[in-house]
Amino acid sequence: MAGRLRIDRRELIAGATALTAVAAAGAGKAQEKPVQDKPVIDERAVLIVVDVQNDFCPGGSLAVARGDEVVPVINAIAKRFANVVLTQDWHTRGHASFASSHPGRKPFETIAMSYGPQVLWPEHCVQGTKGAEFHSGLDLPHAQTIIRKGYRRHIDSYSGFVEADRQTPTGLTGYLRERGILRAIVVGLATDFCVNWTAQDAAKAGFETLVVEDACRAIDLNGSLAKAWADMAELDIQRINASDLLG
Numbered sequence: 422m423a424g425r426l427r428i429d430r431r432e433l434i435a436g437a438t439a440l441t442a443v444a445a446a447g448a449g450k451a452q453e454k455p456v457q458d459k460p461v462i463d464e465r466a467v468l469i470v471v472d473v474q475n476d477f478c479p480g481g482s483l484a485v486a487r488g489d490e491v492v493p494v495i496n497a498i499a500k501r502f503a504n505v506v507l508t509q510d511w512h513t514r515g516h517a518s519f520a521s522s523h524p525g526r527k528p529f530e531t532i533a534m535s536y537g538p539q540v541l542w543p544e545h546c547v548q549g550t551k552g553a554e555f556h557s558g559l560d561l562p563h564a565q566t567i568i569r570k571g572y573r574r575h576i577d578s579y580s581g582f583v584e585a586d587r588q589t590p591t592g593l594t595g596y597l598r599e600r601g602i603l604r605a606i607v608v609g610l611a612t613d614f615c616v617n618w619t620a621q622d623a624a625k626a627g628f629e630t631l632v633v634e635d636a637c638r639a640i641d642l643n644g645s646l647a648k649a650w651a652d653m654a655e656l657d658i659q660r661i662n663a664s665d666l667l668g
């Protein structure tokens with residue numbers, strides 16, 4: 422008898438959502454949110470793995486707290502994808518985004534660059550260094566492309582699509598469009614910077630875009646994480662969990 426009385430929480434939520442939708446439609450209002458199905462992962466979807474590099478993981482020069490925890494999650498998710506692309510932060514020595522390139526400045530200060538405000542970082546992901554290498558635990562043998570970014574000395578690039586001057590393309594939009602990709606699922610480091618900017622540019626380029634929250638970790642500098650999620654929501658970027666892809 423106890424079993425018959427148990428109510429599945431997900432059924433309850435699904436039922437409530439459906440009722441809300443019916444009520445909204447009945448009142449002649451636009452439906453607030455459709456009942457969402459599981460994301461479709463087919464040959465038109467791509468997993469974009471953002472900057473899972475040694476310098477962004479514990480022990481690295483710009484370590485994101487618990488950044489390495491994304492590795493097994495991403496490995497598991499990636500098995501579901503026919504298309505996997507990685508981005509790799511890839512700076513010159515003396516790069517303009519490094520505090521050390523600006524006398525008297527410290528890491529995590531913001532300065533005005535020709536293209537707008539720029540957070541200054543510790544030196545990280547310098548071309549050819551161990552810190553710029555992908556985390557050794559990443560198991561993505563079927564990844565098809567690596568998009569390197571931030572390799573122009575005077576321009577940073579958080580996004581895998583467009584550099585920080587908001588004009589210089591990396592080529593990723595054309596690559597994905599030419600391959601018929603419609604849907605971008607974004608994971609990696611860090612949620613509030615390179616994942617956020619990559620996801621926003623994916624959405625602006627017209628891809629249906631989702632971010633897998635528990636396959637990302639954040640820096641959270643001065644409220645940057647909350648702002649990132651709010652900005653992504655404005656662009657209808659879906660915030661999901663790995664279980665939504667693996668279940």
Ligand SMILES: [Zn+2]
Nearest residue numbers: 510518546571
């Ligand atoms: Zn960088």
